[in-house]
Amino acid sequence: MRRRKVCAFCVEHVTHIDYKDIDKIRRFVSERAKIEPRRRTGVCAKHQRALRMAIQRARQIAMVPFVAYHAYSGGTRR
Numbered sequence: 001m002r003r004r005k006v007c008a009f010c011v012e013h014v015t016h017i018d019y020k021d022i023d024k025i026r027r028f029v030s031e032r033a034k035i036e037p038r039r040r041t042g043v044c045a046k047h048q049r050a051l052r053m054a055i056q057r058a059r060q061i062a063m064v065p066f067v068a069y070h071a072y073s074g075g076t077r078r
Contacts, residue, residue, distance in 0.1 A: 005042025009050075017050045019057035025064060029055060032068040 009017065019025070028036050028043070028051055035055055038048050058064040 007042060007044040007047055009047040010044055014047070017047065017054045019054040019061075020063070021054075022058065022063055025051070025055055025058055029064060033065045 017024070028041055030036055035052060038045065041048075043051060055064060059066050
């Protein structure tokens with residue numbers, strides 16, 4: 001039986017997630033620049049909402065990309 005993940009923000013008693021703290025935010029964003037779900041990260045609902053707002057604010061000022069870089073893989077385009 002797996003042990004339930006504990007919210008990293010609750011353990012550290014974090015009250016505010018700063019959108020300028022890019023190193024912390026990038027841990028919760030996938031390779032394709034999508035916000036990771038709670039079941040994968042183990043964050044509680046309260047901090048997931050705050051994290052989502054921080055990521056959206058960081059995207060608005062171009063600190064975190066909206067989408068991942070997409071390289072065209074050849075072929076013919078019509």
